[in-house]
Amino acid sequence: MNDENLRKIQAITEAALLAAGKPMSLEQLRELFDEGERPARQVMEHVLALLEAACEGRGFELKKVASGYRLQVREEYAPWVARLFEEKPQRYSRALLETLALIAYRQPITRGEIEDIRGVTVSSNIIRTLLEREWVRVVGHRDVPGRPAMYATTRQFLDYFNLSDLDQLPPLSEVRDLEEIGREIEKNMQAEIEFDASAGDEGEGAGEPASDTDSNQTLH
Amino acid sequence: MNDENLRKIQAITEAALLAAGKPMSLEQLRELFDEGERPARQVMEHVLALLEAACEGRGFELKKVASGYRLQVREEYAPWVARLFEEKPQRYSRALLETLALIAYRQPITRGEIEDIRGVTVSSNIIRTLLEREWVRVVGHRDVPGRPAMYATTRQFLDYFNLSDLDQLPPLSEVRDLEEIGREIEKNMQAEIEFDASAGDEGEGAGEPASDTDSNQTLH
């Protein structure tokens, strides 16, 4: 068996393992070849050793597992490869955004106070999500029965929204004015377009109807 | 950007392409990296060139298709690799291929226009199959009565046929324009009349292409 022949068997083996995307036994690999050209077991083993060496320094490696040999992405590259499989994040609910906005504008504020203004209960999930994202934190407890936690926004919240401090949020009077909001959004979008042509694809959908239960409001 | 860094980006790129098992665009590849370490476009292009070279002599190659880059088994090893798959590769009917060819070369095109050229109705099944395979899509409606859908091919179509661009389709055979055809016919009929009024009944062997050299005749 000359070198050229070995190289060809090695390339075919690599090709087959990549096309199969699953483990193949030594026998299965040998059966890719016509009887007349089928490499002996020892030759096949030798070729697999050659292939293993040839994957040195590459993105993948040859692994022997129970059902045979397979090519596998090297574990050291898992952090990058994992990004391929990140699920597209869900959008936040209207309820969450309202809660966040109230914490930003009315901090420190308790859950009960948020509920009073929103007219509906605030789910624990929303609070937990905001805490996990480190956009809000508990800054104390109000001295009333039950000692409810008071929430405030964090530095990470400001960083995320590109604010240096809360004063950079538009004043409430402007927030009440729909046209003002429209202008604001337009301005933001203009800025996005200027700085990042691709950003324009997102962010316009904010006006979607609230998906959760807060449409049936009850008076307290 | 030093060599070690480039090698790492190259290995990550290879790992990601093998993990994805489908084409990835330059941008998608760059987005595997955190902003801080994200390679510039030129660097990424350089890395892809390095990767392409590194696949020399192996079982697979880097291929650029319409939706990006993919690692694929070298065609020369397809005969061995095909044995992995029990099922024979799918064959497509002439009707489907002709419809697909018309959409590919004449896009955007309506079903009626396809039928005009093929001289037969196009079955809904064919259109549905093409849409389901995501080889074609509706790109609009022609502004005529009934507003028929106009079809065009997709990137997946190009990917499937190993093309990066519609320009890479085999060129259409030439067609002589109608005026030219008209002249040819005149010429031929003239010849028929002159030489043998009854030639039309036999006709065998009359297939010599009319050459342009004997075009001393003018239309009436």
Added chain:
Amino acid sequence: MTEDTVSTSQAETAEDAPTSAGSQVPLALVSGKPVVDLPRDLYIPPDALAVFLEAFEGPLDLLLYLIRRQNMNILDIDVSEITRQYMDYIGAVEAMRFELAAEYLVMAATLAEIKSRMLLPRQESEDDEEVDPRAELIRRLQQYERFKQAAEDLDSLPRLERENFVGSAALPKLPSSQPHPDVELSELLLALQGVLKRADLFTSHHVERERLSTRERMSSILATLQGDRFVNFESLFTPEEGRLGVVVSFLATLELVKEQLIEVVQGEVLGPIHVRARASS
């Protein structure tokens, strides 16, 4: 290896088949006369008629086939001969009572019309350039042949699952990652606007205009007042922030007192002032 998977089309199969009908039993009666043999020059045996409609992609395809059999050039078709063969074909198929697609009959009519027009003396006209009655048919045949060829070219391109296989490798253990949704500031403001509009319905609530920096400072002061301990009032101020910063801190402290969130204690007149969170007591 791949070549033998590419089988010939049915039309070609028919072409290769024996030419003799091989039967003396009348196939059918056509116009009262028994049809014993299939028409001359037809290379489709009777049993192949069953696949006739599938074998050809319509009348243009059949015409091209007939033209090729005669070694004719498309530009130079002998309409009478082709029409005769075409009609024989149609007749045979109809005689076998196979359902014939309407397109074939339309083409038969078209051919008959062309043939009759070609028999008429040619009329010369001053204004109209005379159009050969075959021209439109030739144009269509040429056009169809182009795309028939293009379809064959397409079919012979290397393609996935036949000549090309995308490489994939097994995955190592991947770190789990939980992506966060993105939020635009404008979304946040719209949400707030929505809630304020609703809140307006509940007249008991008024969210008044306020310096947000004061509320922010209230939060941070509260955050430093964790636990039960008293904190020196002066430590709430950061002189490096300048006059404005000190004023904000002071306003925040007053607001906290007003909202009864902190208590302020002074042990003696002009003595040190201490504050602590009320809830912590």
